[in-house]
Amino acid sequence: MDDEEARTRLLDTAEALFYADGIQAVGMDRIRAESGVPLKRLYRVFPAKESLVTAYLKRRDQRWTADLRAAATGAPDPVLAVFDWLADWFSEPDFRGCAFLNAYGELGAGGPAQVLDVVRRHKAELRSLLAELAGPNHEDLADQLLILVEGATVVAALDPGPEPARRARAVAERLVSGCVPRT
Structure with a gap:
């Protein structure tokens, strides 16, 4: 080997x-x-264990973000496709919430700096992707979508299944419909 x-x-x-x-x-x-x-x-x-945890989170971030981006790209409404993708993820038999929030929750603000850096970068990348999908001049919408995604993920961790994503999608639809065209 x-x-x-x-x-x-x-x-x-x-x-x-x-x-x-x-x-x-x-x-x-x-x-x-x-x-x-x-x-x-x-x-x-x-x-050290810290280097293994960091590598695990980096790899998970790359895969998770790429999968989400692929699901949203080319969808009739990329923003709403995010929530459809979340519904599928929340329905997976081994779903246990967000690995990044779980890591932060376990290790806290005083955890290893390189691990916390990966967690923060993941959340910043997610917010950036949502801003890209929301379109130019919709920074507030991207922030609101991030809160919906994170909130739905936390709720689903406590009660797995697609419903938290479906409820968040309904709120996202209202937010999106209240925006100036996003193209």
Whole structure:
């Protein structure tokens, strides 16, 4: 097993465990055991748990944002497509809320700086994507949509299923219809 294969196995395992059980509840020994990566290689690839958590969140951010962007791009109404995508995500059997808010909630404002930086960048990227979808001169709409997305995600974490996204979509429809044309 080379370092790249070890990295992939470790990230796959860390993502499954951190998302399901929480960052603090999962130790490096468990990740090593479940990934099948020898301890020496684990620490060569990720010298500290903080570096593994950071890599996990960065990878999740890239995939999550790309999936959301793909769902919205080309949709008849890209803004509303965001909420349709959320409804599907909230219905996944292993849905456990937002990995980034979960990480922040666990680690708090005093958590590792590089981890918190990834969390903040993810939220800034999400807001930027919403601003892009809302169209030029609709900064207020983008901020409102961000609150709807985040609120729906938190509600769905407590009560999984598509309904929080559907309710947020209905509010988004009203917000969008009150805007000057977004094209």
